[in-house]
Amino acid sequence: xxxxxxxxxxxxxxxxxxxxxxxxxxxxxxxxxxxxxxxxxxxxxxxxxxxxxxxxxxxxxxxxxxxxxxxxxxxxxxxxxxxxxxxxxxxxxxxxxxxxxxxxxxxxxxxxxxxxxxxxxxxxxxxxxxxxxxxxxxxxxxxxxxxxxxxxxxxxxxxxxxxxxxxxxxxxxxxxxxxxxxxxxxxxxxxxxxxxxxxxxxxxxxxxxxxxxxxxxxxxxxxxxxxxxxxxxxxxxxxxxxxxxxxxxxxxxxxxxxxxxxxxxxxxxxxxxxxxxxxxxxxxxxxxxxxxxxxxxxxxxxxxxxxxxxxxxxxxxxxxxxxxxxxxxxxxxxxxxxxxxxxxxxxxxxxxxxxxxxxxxxxxxxxxxxxxxxxxxxxxxxxxxxxxxxxxxxxxxxxxxxxxxxxxxx
Ligand code: SAH
Ligand code: SF4
Numbered sequence: 001x002x003x004x005x006x007x008x009x010x011x012x013x014x015x016x017x018x019x020x021x022x023x024x025x026x027x028x029x030x031x032x033x034x035x036x037x038x039x040x041x042x043x044x045x046x047x048x049x050x051x052x053x054x055x056x057x058x059x060x061x062x063x064x065x066x067x068x069x070x071x072x073x074x075x076x077x078x079x080x081x082x083x084x085x086x087x088x089x090x091x092x093x094x095x096x097x098x099x100x101x102x103x104x105x106x107x108x109x110x111x112x113x114x115x116x117x118x119x120x121x122x123x124x125x126x127x128x129x130x131x132x133x134x135x136x137x138x139x140x141x142x143x144x145x146x147x148x149x150x151x152x153x154x155x156x157x158x159x160x161x162x163x164x165x166x167x168x169x170x171x172x173x174x175x176x177x178x179x180x181x182x183x184x185x186x187x188x189x190x191x192x193x194x195x196x197x198x199x200x201x202x203x204x205x206x207x208x209x210x211x212x213x214x215x216x217x218x219x220x221x222x223x224x225x226x227x228x229x230x231x232x233x234x235x236x237x238x239x240x241x242x243x244x245x246x247x248x249x250x251x252x253x254x255x256x257x258x259x260x261x262x263x264x265x266x267x268x269x270x271x272x273x274x275x276x277x278x279x280x281x282x283x284x285x286x287x288x289x290x291x292x293x294x295x296x297x298x299x300x301x302x303x304x305x306x307x308x309x310x311x312x313x314x315x316x317x318x319x320x321x322x323x324x325x326x327x328x329x330x331x332x333x334x335x336x337x338x339x340x341x342x343x344x345x346x347x348x349x350x351x352x353x354x355x356x357x358x359x360x361x362x363x364x365x366x367x368x369x370x371x372x373x374x375x376x377x378x379x380x381x382x383x384x385x386x387x388x389x390x391x392x393x394x395x396x397x398x399x400x401x402x403x404x405x406x407x408x409x410x
Contacts, residue, residue, distance in 0.1 A: 111165050128192060134199070137205050139215070144208065163219040167222055238259065261304045270282060301328060
């Protein structure tokens with residue numbers, strides 16, 4: 001069973017409303033200090049109250065998940081009305097929500113153009129599993145990089161997402177799953193039996209997060225703030241294709257778990273698969289991994305390795321992989337390649353993947369094959385509308401496959 005809700009009619013009304021009034025700045029995605037400054041600059045909060053008001057709003061936005069000032073009961077009615085005149089804490093428009101039989105959910109969000117010419121659309125995927133629920137978040141619309149097996153790489157970068165838009169993916173997913181205090185989870189939803197519905201996040205959606213460093217950093221620091229969304233940094237994984245100069249900063253300034261899209265163990269092949277390798281070759285990438293702040297057996301780096309038939313899937317490749325990662329506290333994630341229309345690559349045979357995995361298991365790395373999820377909503381995504389510069393249907397298919405197959409293990 002696949003459920004799909006087209007929310008465009010409601011969205012169109014929102015868009016009309018939004019068209020009538022200039023867009024109000026959102027308070028989501030600001031640091032506490034910026035939040036206080038925004039309140040003071042608007043003239044509705046005196047300087048001496050800025051810190052206290054910022055703290056109040058922080059609680060409502062990130063602990064209670066309130067998306068309308070009217071729900072902020074310990075703030076006076078007059079101040080709530082003033083806040084509403086100047087700012088917003090509203091959620092973005094959900095164009096579509098799809099629910100797979102296995103509980104995987106996928107949202108298509110629409111954000112304002114913000115310099116891109118037209119509104120932009122991105123997808124966020126929720127993957128419930130025994131004991132945890134992982135949200136796969138996008139950081140850019142499109143990608144500047146051109147990994148040859150990835151269809152997102154064929155779509156030009158439209159723009160970076162803002163910190164607000166990155167967080168909005170998490171807040172809205174939690175809304176839809178009833179994952180805030182005093183909210184009900186929708187009937188029949190598949191979520192972890194206990195604890196938080198979204199317990200983990202992975203920056204493994206569209207885009208290269210380290211090419212949007214500042215916004216990603218801001219959003220992840222808010223997501224992990226102990227007085228707010230409170231996700232443990234060990235349950236947040238950022239995946240990069242290998243933007244070496246930003247890797248140390250990721251550990252130092254954000255402090256989340258790192259995943260590397262490795263996919264090849266020698267420069268000649270990696271140059272072809274992940275062209276950023278020409279700029280930052282394996283030697284530099286591996287050195288940056290070894291120097292990753294906080295690295296230990298309890299805090300390992302995940303190395304993602306897409307299984308491409310007759311390209312990188314031989315036992316010699318497996319040997320190369322073990323040799324390359326020697327001495328680095330590492331997890332290995334083998335991702336069966338998700339084919340897309342027009343690609344020249346094929347997924348390795350299952351037997352080959354198992355042999356490769358066995359070799360890696362024998363070398364001391366536990367169960368590394370990632371099982372694809374939510375296949376049925378991939379099939380159903382032909383229903384998605386495509387009428388702007390945003391992704392064509394084939395691009396979206398490949399992206400969804402990538403997000404669902406590549407989600408992390410933290
Ligand atoms: N841009 C970042 C984040 C994307 S994460 C990065 O490259 O790390 C998604 C993971 O899925 C990456 O490891 C990516 O290389 C991989 N991937 C991309 N296209 C894929 C495909 N068609 N099949 C399987 N995995 C794919
Ligand atoms: Fe961009 Fe990652 Fe796809 Fe490479 S794999 S093109 S970095 S999204």
